[in-house]
Amino acid sequence: METIAGHLYDFPTYYDLIFGSDWKAEYKFLLACFERFSKRPVKRIFEPACGTGRLLVKLAEAGYEVAGNDLNEKAVAFCNKRFERKGLKPVAVVGDMADFKVKKKYDAAFNMINTFRHLPSEETAEAHLACVAEALAKGGVYLLGLHLTPVTVQQCTEECWSAGRGNLTVNSRLWSIGVDLQKREERIGMTYDVYTPTKQFRIEDETMFRTWTAEQMAHLLLREPRLELIEVYDFRYDIDAPVMINGDTEDVVYVLRKR
Secondary structure, X not given: OEEEEOOHHHOHHHHHHHHHOOHHHHHHHHHHHHHHHOOOOOOEEEEEOOOOOOOHHHHHXXXXXXXXXXXXXXXXXXXXHHHHHOOOOOOEEEOEOOEOOOOOOEEXXXXXXXXXXXXXXXXXXXXXXXXXXXXXEEEEEEEEEEEOOOOOOOOOOEEEEEEEEOOEEEEEEEEEEEEEOOOOEEEEEEEXXXXXXXXXXXEEEEEEEEOOOHHHHHHHHHOOOOEEEXXXXXXXXXXXXXXXXXXXXXXXXXXXXXX
């Protein structure tokens, strides 16, 4: 099989297939959280680091006014073309999740699948929360999902999953190469094995995530006083099953509300 070295985010068709195939649980969870925790009617929704817009487009089709930004130009172009195919106005712009402003405040925002951990420092993480707080109207909510680093041995160090659409199949593998807790860095390896009727090839990539323990995240959230922690869930996305965080917690979705 031919191997291509490159950033997975530069292949939005395959990225979207892998991460977009199981959108329903997240989508229903978002709506449930908006209903339960927002102190204002949710009509306008923003997604920092929106990628291919897999959830944004579903929300737009449901009648919400949506927008998003992302640093990857190819992902933004893919997102906007998706909206255009649906007869919707393009909503994504190239922008930094830690350095953005909005013209009109939003009722809700979300960032669900670990993108937060691409932020390389405490400063950029704080800047991101400050941008979100500034973008939200009072009483609006922000859902932030990520993998925490457990204080004991990490329970999940590899994930494999597959998705298909028509004649396209992608097998994905993601694994932890190594964790440096002093530098707060986790090296992640990723491959996509792509199968079409005419070709087969593998895309290989490596990226760096910042590590966050439960305690480190708790301290970070306290440094943005405009956002109040309301509830915490895990990646089961069960609105009736909040979780208690401890040192071994890994998958979390924080529900934050603008004071």
